[in-house]
Structure formats: structure tokens, C-alpha cells
Amino acid sequence: MTVLPLPVVPGLDAGLHPALASHKSGGRDLWSPPLPEAPDDPVAATWDALGEVLDPEIPISLPELGLIYGVEHVRGRVHVRLTFTATACPCMEFIREDVTDRLERESWIRAVEIEEVWSPPWTAERITPEGRAKLRALGVSA
Amino acid sequence: MTLDPKNLGPEDRTALIRLVLTLADSKRLMGIRYSDWLLGAPSVETGIATSSMAQDEWGHARLLYAMLKELDVDPEPIEHDRQASEYASVAALDEEAPDWAALVAMMALADAAIATVLGSFAEGAFETARSRVPKMLAEERFHASLAAAWFRRLAASEGEARPLLERAVERMLPGLLAWAGADDESARRLVDAGVIASADERLTVFRDGVRDLLAEIDVDVDAVEPDADWDVERGRTGGQPAEEAVARARGDLNRALFVE
Numbered sequence: 571m572t573v574l575p576l577p578v579v580p581g582l583d584a585g586l587h588p589a590l591a592s593h594k595s596g597g598r599d600l601w602s603p604p605l606p607e608a609p610d611d612p613v614a615a616t617w618d619a620l621g622e623v624l625d626p627e628i629p630i631s632l633p634e635l636g637l638i639y640g641v642e643h644v645r646g647r648v649h650v651r652l653t654f655t656a657t658a659c660p661c662m663e664f665i666r667e668d669v670t671d672r673l674e675r676e677s678w679i680r681a682v683e684i685e686e687v688w689s690p691p692w693t694a695e696r697i698t699p700e701g702r703a704k705l706r707a708l709g710v711s712a
Numbered sequence: 713m714t715l716d717p718k719n720l721g722p723e724d725r726t727a728l729i730r731l732v733l734t735l736a737d738s739k740r741l742m743g744i745r746y747s748d749w750l751l752g753a754p755s756v757e758t759g760i761a762t763s764s765m766a767q768d769e770w771g772h773a774r775l776l777y778a779m780l781k782e783l784d785v786d787p788e789p790i791e792h793d794r795q796a797s798e799y800a801s802v803a804a805l806d807e808e809a810p811d812w813a814a815l816v817a818m819m820a821l822a823d824a825a826i827a828t829v830l831g832s833f834a835e836g837a838f839e840t841a842r843s844r845v846p847k848m849l850a851e852e853r854f855h856a857s858l859a860a861a862w863f864r865r866l867a868a869s870e871g872e873a874r875p876l877l878e879r880a881v882e883r884m885l886p887g888l889l890a891w892a893g894a895d896d897e898s899a900r901r902l903v904d905a906g907v908i909a910s911a912d913e914r915l916t917v918f919r920d921g922v923r924d925l926l927a928e929i930d931v932d933v934d935a936v937e938p939d940a941d942w943d944v945e946r947g948r949t950g951g952q953p954a955e956e957a958v959a960r961a962r963g964d965l966n967r968a969l970f971v972e
Contacts, residue, residue, distance in 0.1 A: 657847055658771025688775070691847035 596668025597624030597631075601675070608678035612643040619676065620650070623668050626661040630704045632669070636696025639687050646680035648673055653692045713906050715837035717782050724905055727898040728838065729783050730800065731908065733790070734891075734947045735833070736776035737801035738826050740961045741953055742818070743769030748808045749815050758862075765819075765855050772848045779840050792967075796958040800946040802826065802891045803939075804884035806953045813866050813876035817884060819859035820925055825888040827852045828918040829908070837906035860925060867928035878929050885931070887949045890938035892918040894947060 601622050609615035620638055621631045632638055632652075640651035650669060654662055666684055673682045697705070697712050705712045720728065746766035753759035777787040804822040809815035827849060834845035866873040893915035902908045909917075919933045926933045941950045959965070 656768070656771060657775055657851060658767040658769075660767075687843070688847045689843035691850050693850070 595626065595664060596672065597622060597629070598668075598671075600624070601672055604675045604677060612648075612678065613641050615676075616641045616643060616648055616650075616673065616679075619672050620669065623665075623672050626664045626668075628705065628710065629708070630697075630701045632665065634698045634701030634704065636692060636698065636701070637665070646678060647683065648679050648681070649683045649685065651685045651687050653687050655692050657688075713837045714839050715905060715907060717838075720783075720905075724901050725783060727901040728905075728907060729780065729785060730898050730947045731829075731833070731902055732776055732779050732783070734800040734802070735826065735830060736773050736779075737799045737961075738805065738822075739769045739773035739776060741799070741801040741805035741957060742823060742826065743767075743773065744957050744960055745805050745809060745815065745818055745822075749812070752812070754812055758858075761858055762815075765858075768848075768851045768855070772851075775844050775848065779844070782840055792962050794958075794962070796952045796955050798946075799953050799958060799961075800948055801953055803887045803949045803951050806951055806957075808954070808957070809880075811876050811880075813873050814880040816859065816862045816866055817877060817880035819855060820863045821881065821884060821888055821922060823852065823855050823859065824921050825892040825918055827856070828892050828914055828921065831917065832909040832914050833907065836902075836908050841907075863925050864928055867925075874929065878931075881926065881929065881931060885926075885933070885936050886939040889915065889918070889936060890940070890942060890949055891947075893938055894942075896942065896944050896947075898944065898947060 602619075605615065617633060617638075620641070621633050623632050624630065625632060625635050625637075628635075635655070637653055637655070638650065639653055640649075642649040650673075652665070652669065654665070659665075669684060670682045673679050694712050702712050717725070717728070743766045746762045746769060750759055750763050750766065753762050777791055780787045780790060802822055802825065804818060804825075809818055830845050830852075831849060833841045834849060836842070863877070866877045868874075893911045895911035899908070899911060903910050908914070915938075923933050939949045942948075943950055953961075
């Protein structure tokens with residue numbers, strides 16, 4: 571049986587807003603290289619790293635979307651308290667994997683624990699002003 | 713007051729497991745009943761809403777089944793291996809809605825009954841319910857809004873829609889009253905432990921929530937008696953969900969795709 575190659579569509583992203591251009595899962599193509607050494611403030615550095623992880627459906631970061639409820643760092647072990655926009659969010663596994671992969675790039679992080687939390691319930695009120703501005707630029711009201 | 717599941721006696725623990733199962737199974741079946749109408753709803757917009765509600769219900773079921781872990785019960789076989797006769801879902805969802813009016817009745821009454829018990833659970837002593845259920849209830853607000861709009865629309869119709877709605881309500885309301893106001897030994901244990909409100913309080917909340925809607929089809933919810941056919945083991949009225957629906961709930965056709 572002959573398997574035909576998938577058609578290639580040249581310039582797929584042409585004309586789209588730059589933020590909407592194709593990104594790898596979680597914005598991997600935008601992720602910074604790992605820090606060369608352990609930071610003085612590992613919690614702040616963890617927040618910075620999470621700030622590079624994009625939501626799979628809209629190109630703003632998880633902290634901007636208000637999905638990160640807390641970060642703790644104890645001797646190389648990072649504990650992230652994460653919620654989702656909906657109880658049946660179809661991207662839960664993608665998001666968990668993106669968070670873990672981004673944080674595990676850092677040599678000063680030995681282990682990543684993700685705690686799924688639902689309290690307080692996420693609402694659009696949790697989107698940060700920066701996140702709101704990006705969404706507005708994309709024509710999304712929030 | 714916060715209840716530590718580790719300190720529960722065996723009978724209270726069994727009662728709490730039964731409550732979680734009745735809620736989780738009902739959510740799963742509610743999702744299936746919405747999904748039955750994804751392509752049959754009266755408008756594209758309503759079909760999309762039905763799809764979203766099905767998705768919500770399965771998200772709620774997922775969180776509820778996961779609560780069983782805290783009671784030392786593995787949710788995996790509960791979700792994927794049980795027979796229809798073991799399901800504890802509310803009887804109003806046993807069969808596919810035969811017409812759109814019946815689905816509207818399920819939406820307005822069965823979903824509301826489940827939300828009533830969940831609301832009580834969210835305010836009780838079981839911390840896991842207190843933290844997880846409010847998000848479910850926030851999502852349920854949209855279901856209630858759509859249900860009320862459709863219920864009123866069908867109630868005001870002059871064609872065959874209103875009689876279909878009346879028959880669906882007549883079929884399911886007594887069972888829902890019995891379910892929302894469950895008052896057997898298992899339910900009373902949970903009331904005593906502060907996990908849920910009393911049967912009277914739950915019934916009052918449910919009746920208050922649907923009274924005005926039902927008045928639109930001249931049904932006085934205060935005059936309807938709860939179904940007396942009660943199965944103490946499963947915490948529901950008699951019967952069982954359709955085998956075909958349970959096969960979908962278990963994921964029988966997807967069994968080869970199950971991954972850890």
C-alpha cells in the first residue's frame with residue numbers, strides 16, 4: 571500500500587498575529603536555556619521559568635492566566651500548586667507535562683511535584699493585567 | 713468542623729463511599745445523557761452547549777471518583793469494571809431521553825437535584841468536598857441557566873412540546889425527590905457526622921430551586937411525594953442504568969487504549 575505524504579502548506583502562519591504563530595507545546599520554542607548555576611532566590615526563579623510556559627490553547631503564560639496558586643522550593647524539590655480553568659479541561663496532561671519539562675531543565679531542580687488544587691475556584695478574574703492586555707491584543711475579551 | 717477520613721468508623725466510611733459513588737455515577741450518566749443529544753439538539757448552538765455540559769459532567773465525575781482514594785478505595789475498577797446493576801446513579805438518568813423535552817426535564821430537574829446534594833456536600837465537614845465541589849457548582853450555574861430558558865420555552869409552547877415536558881417531569885420527579893432527600897440510615901450517618909445537611913434541608917433547597925419552573929407547567933412540587941421504592945445498598949430508587957450507557961461509561965470500546 572502506498573502511503574502518501576501529508577500535504578505541506580507553505581506560509582501557514584502568514585498573516586496571523588505573531589503571538590498566534592505556531593508554537594511548540596507549552597511554548598517550548600520560547601523557553602530560555604537553563605540557568606548556569608543555582609539562583610539566589612529559587613522560588614522567584616521558578617516563577618520566572620513558569621512564566622515561559624504557555625497555555626496550550628491561548629498564547630499567554632500559566633501565571634498570567636492565574637493557574638499557578640503557589641510555588642515552594644525545599645532543597646531542590648519544587649512543589650507547584652496548579653489549577654485549571656475547568657474541571658474537564660482537555661489540556662490537563664499537556665499542562666502538567668509542560669510545567670514538569672520546563673522546570674526539570676534546571677539543574678538546581680531535582681524533583682517537581684504538581685499538586686492539583688480547586689480552591690479557590692478559578693475564574694477569569696484571576697487573569698493578570700498583563701495577561702488581559704495580551705488577550706485583548708489577540709481580540710479575546712477577558 | 714473538619715472530618716478526617718482516617719478517623720471514620722467502618723459504617724460511616726461506607727456511608728461516605730456510597731455518597732461519593734451516587735454523586736460520581738450520577739455525574740457520569742448525566743454526561744452521557746447530554747452526549748446523546750450532541751447532534752440532535754434543536755439548534756447548533758444548543759448542541760454545542762450540550763457538548764460543553766457533557767464535558768463538564770465528566771470532569772465532575774473524574775474529581776468525584778478521585779475522592780475515593782482518600783477513603784482507601786481504588787477508583788480504577790470502580791470506573792471501568794462495574795456492571796450496570798452496581799451503578800448508584802440517580803434513576804432519572806437510566807434511559808436515554810426519548811425526546812428533547814425529556815432532556816430539558818433532566819437538565820432542569822436531575823442536574824438540579826445532583827447540584828443540590830453537591831451543594832450540601834460542599835458545605836459539610838469533608839474537606840476534599842469543600843475544596844473541589846465549589847468549582848463544579850460554579851460550572852453548574854450555566855447548566856441551570858440554559859435549563860431554565862429551555863424549560864420556560866417548552867412550557868409556553870402550544871404544540872406537542874409541553875405535553876412531552878409534562879410527561880417527562882411526571883416520570884422523573886418522585887425519584888429525584890427521594891434521591892435528593894435520602895433519609896435512610898446511611899444518609900443519616902452522614903448528617904450526624906456533618907458531611908451533608910439533613911434530608912429536610914436538602915429537600916427544601918431542591919424544591920425551592922425548581923418550584924417556579926414547575927409552576928410553569930402547573931406542577932406543585934410541594935404536592936409531589938418522593939418515590940418510596942428505595943434501594944438502601946446503592947442509595948437510589950430501583951432499576952439500573954441501561955447496559956449500553958454503562959458500557960460507554962466504562963469505556964468498553966476504548967479498553968485497548970487504556971494507558972497509565
